[in-house]
Amino acid sequence: MPKWIFQGNPKQFSINEDKYPDLHDINQYVKDGKIIDWSIRQKQHTHEVKTGDQVFIWRSDGGDKNTGGIIALTEVYSEPKDNGGAYSQVELKVKETRLNESEGMLLRHKLKKLPETRNLLIMRLAQLTNYKITDDEFATLLRFWADPELVEKRVDKSLIERYLLYYNDEYDNFSKEFEYLEDSYRYFQKFRDPKYIKSMEWEDFQQIGEHVNAYRMPLAKGRAFGKMNASIEKYRASFLNLIHGSDPLEYRMEQFLNNDQHKLFGIGASALSEIIGNVYPEDYCFYNQRDRVAVENELEIEPDYQRGDTFSSKFIKFQKAIKEHDIAATYENVVGRKTNLPIYYEVDQFFSFIFDKFKDKHAIEKEAPKYWLLAAGENGKYWDYFRDNEQISIGWNELGDLRNYKDKKEIAQSLKEKHDYDHHPRNDALANEQFVREIKEGDYVLIKAGTSQLVGFGQITSPYQYSPGNGAQHSFRDVEWIRHGEWDVSDLPFHQKTLTDVTPYEDFLQKVMQKIEIIKDLEGEYGVNESKPYTTEHIKRDLFMDLKKVEDAIESLDYKKNIILQGPPGVGKTFVAKRLAYYHLGSKSPNNIDMIQFHQSYSYEEFIRGFKPNTEGHFVLQDGLFYKFCRKAQEQPEENFYFIIDEINRGNLSKIFGEVMMLVEADKRGKEFEIQTTYSKEGEHFYIPENVYVIGTMNTADRSLAMVDYALRRRFAFIELEPGFNTESFKEYLQTKGISQGFIDTIDSLMKEINTEIVNDKVNLGKGFEIGHSYFTPDHDIEDEQGWFERVLRLEIKPLLQEYWFDQEDKVHELLSRYQ
Structure with missing residues (x-):
């Protein structure tokens, strides 16, 4: 079941006086209310909140510094209801309340110091009301709620100690690689004997590819060790100098990477770091990307890199930094030794743990969703079950919990044994592997019945779940159905596999979506035409620009109605244009925004109106893109509409706009300024409504283009965009x-x-x-x-x-x- 944090601001919190006449502030409301109401302001959560869900109540500071945090644990008493206002309401049953630190309240500023909780979404995006949290996040908060002293014991420790305590708590749940590292250790210890290196043959060097993480990709391993890229004598001499040379290690590493006498094709910086770390694991930690991110980004240790540092000098500075901060000694004091391996192997796994948790903190930055095509059993026999239970399943119940398999090879082996196959069931194994590990919450699924009919389209709303008592479907995921019906797709090439990732097949996906009437938004994602809130917090996260400039653009849209974003290549002008439209509108509403790119051949007939050939080859009068857009806006005067013109200065503007140029001006909007266009029918007039906003983009580095037509220039405000590297x-x-x-x-x-x-x-x-x-x-x-x-x-x-x-x-x- 989903877990939640619901937030309230004590300065702005409103209480239904008719329902709760004796409760006057958030503290009293939570403490004495028993069954209380709370708003669901994030619309995407309205259908996710269910009776029985566990909810922490978070009181914000409300202007009183360091007073905010978790003040209650509640449970959803009844599902959200539309109360006729802008938001739905949900009833919560209060289970336990703590209004201050002495009572055991979990204070925000202390939770912010702990690595377990510092990256909660509410810490990073503080303006929302409803936050969905993971089971792990909820378990952590519940643990601190049950023992508030645990928070007190940790907040005063160093950041490294706090992370080590976190690692120690999670040690049994973290996937470690000590078996792999032990094999690598045994292999590379032989390199400490110069006689061994002098006697190595090519097959011995090839084993490096089995013991270095940098070569887990077959292509990288093949490049380096598929065939000899130099004489065996050079391999021996290069490694002898690297491991046993008399010069400082930094110099020897530099020679190994860059001196033609020592450089070996395919063995780059990342592999070299691991080789040194494996040969001397009591002295040096690996210097891979995971380690660097953990140390520099999360533990906030600065190795004092300077401009012009080579990889080798950075490697040495990194080692010096982690020694100066006594990471190995602190690890032994807090965690203790877990293996018989040298200390820096264990430190490396600690860094890997930090890296994995660090990646989790960016859950708000969702990856683009994937689109999956799933068979609902033979000829769709499970579709009714899928639809009625809002679930999808992969079948193959005999496999049990798919999380127990390491990869698709183990799944294939199990299928082969259970069914006594005489072939390798690659497709079936891949389907199960994708179902348990690749499908993500937020992805979309299309359900097929046979090979000629689609019956459903929905969005995945849960991680993988397994329950032997879940009817006929043991392995399943929850789904919110967006469309269901019967659509004939016999004219499209359908995959025979049970589960297929169809995201890469853009033409196929587009035709399918057209059949079931699903649109594509400006981000290239398919979905129903639903508005999603777009606030200051979103634009702060999305745009690498000063918020003052954002406000300038919004104000210019308000009074000028037309702006041009100009700037050098690579500042994301089109990306910014979309988000300014979202921000001005207050939501992501794909139906309210359209976009076109001008070019030198673009014409008035395409933009406004003209005679163009139809499908039968006859020239008929047709409305252009901007003309149709304005007509749509005229029909919905209560909403704003945004027309984005990319590369606006690439077109012949006077030719494209024609007599409509006059109407673009802010004070020439509306029906009172309507005109007859070149191709108007008798008695027909055209105008640009006041709810249409035009956003153009222009590349200032395009030498081949003439200046923007002055008549158009005076009708637009120009916003200068700059590189955002320093933001x-x-x-x-x-x-x-x-x-x-x-x-x-x-x-x-x-x-x-x-x-x-x-x-x-x-x-x-x-x-x-x-x-x-x-x-x-x-x-x-x-x-x-x-x-x-x-x-x-x-x-x-x-x-x-x-x-x-x-x-x-x-x-x-x-x-x-x-x-x-």
């Missing part, structure tokens, strides 16, 4: 993708230096040619930050700089070489 939201975004603080600082330093050179080049470039942050905003988690960073420099930044300074190749090389 906190940009840095926080990179952290959500698993980038270490040291690398974030490197990106900031590099781009500041490059953009300064661009701005100072007044003759050829200038401020309008700066490079924006979007080059460094990945849309997925980064597993290898070094490789990702180098690819961005090599494939995106370098070609742009070479275009800027086409006759100054040395300048480009010098700028980038300091960071490569």
Whole structure:
């Protein structure tokens, strides 16, 4: 069952005086109310809150610093009801109340210090009323609620000690790799004998690929150890110098990576860090991305990296930093030794634990949903069960709880044994693996009955669940059905598999969605046309720009009705345009926003109205995109509508707008200014309604384009967008993708230096040619930050700089070489 935190502000909390005439403030309300009402203001939760759900009540500070926190534990008494207002209401049964610290209240500022609770969504997004929390988060809060002294015992300890206590509590639940590390330790200890290295054959070196995490991807292992890339003598000499050379380790590592005499193809920095850590685990910790993120981002230890540091010097500084903070000794004092392995193996697993928990804290940054096609049994025989119970299932009950299998290989082996197959059931095993591990809450599922009919479309609302008593469906997930019916899809190619991820098949997905009347929003996601709130907190998180500039844009929309976002490449002008529309509207409403990109061939006939060929090849009068958009807005005068024109200065604006140019002006809106257009029918007029807002984008570095037509320019307010490398939201975004603080600082330093050179080049470039942050905003988690960073420099930044300074190749090389 879902678990919740519901928040109330003591300064603004309102109580139904008719229902509770004797209760006048939030404290009294919670303490004496017994059965109390609470608002459900996040609409997406309205259908999720169920009777019996456990709810913590959180009282905010309300202006009195350090007084906020958890004051009660309650239970949902009845499901949410629409009370005729803007929000639904739910009844809560109060089980226990603590209104101050002496009574055992859990204070926010103390919970904020604990790694177990510091990353609760309510800590990061404090303006909401209803917060869904995970079972683990609820269990942690319940533990502290049952023993408030536990919080007191921890808050005064160092950050490292607090994380170690957290690790110690979770040790049995954390997936550790000590068996793998022990095998690696035994293998690499042989390297400490120079005689062994001198006697190694190619097959011995190939074993490195089995004992280094960097080679878990087959492609990486194949590149490095699939075949010899040098003579066996070079392999022996390179490793002898690395492990047993007389120079300092930093120098030997640098030689191994960059000196042609020692460099070995396929063995890069990440692998080298693990090799050193495995050979000398009593002295050196691994220096992989997980370790760096844990140390730099979460434990807030700064290794004092400097511009121009090589990987080897960073490695040594990292080791020095963790020794200066006595991490190994503190680990032994707080956690104690768990294995017979050298200490830094255990420290590495502690760092891995921190990294995994760190990733969890960014739950608000949801990944784009996937779309799954699932068979409801043979010819849809389970569909009625799916629909009525709001669940989906994968079948194969004989497998039991799918979480007990390590991977799809184990599932396939079990299926083969249970059914005595003479083949390898790859597809069936993959379906079960995807059902238990790949499907996420928020993903969408399409239900097929046979190969020619769709019967349902819904959104996944729970993690994987297993219950042998759950009817015929032992492995299942909860679903909120958005559409159900019967749709003929016999004209589409349907997969025969039980479960298929159809997200990559965009054409197929688009045709399916059209059949069941599901639309795509501006973010490229399919869904029903539901408004989702979009507030200041959302825009602060989404945009890497000063909020004052955001307010300037919103005010300009209010009085001018038309704005143009202009800026250099890579500042996310289109991305910003969408979010300004959301923010001005107050919600994500895809039906209220449309977008077009101008180009040199774009015409009045496409934009406003004209004769165009129909499907039969005859020229008929057809409304253009903007004309239809304005008609839709005229029919709904109580709502705002936003028309985004990307690359507005790429079109011939006078030609595209024609006589409608006059109507774009803010004081020429409305029916009283209606005109006849070039292709108006007799007695027909057109006007732009007052509830239409136009947002254009323009690239200031586009040399080939003429200035925006003056007649249009005076009708728009111009908002200048700048690179956001130095903003906190940009840095926080990179952290959500698993980038270490040291690398974030490197990106900031590099781009500041490059953009300064661009701005100072007044003759050829200038401020309008700066490079924006979007080059460094990945849309997925980064597993290898070094490789990702180098690819961005090599494939995106370098070609742009070479275009800027086409006759100054040395300048480009010098700028980038300091960071490569």
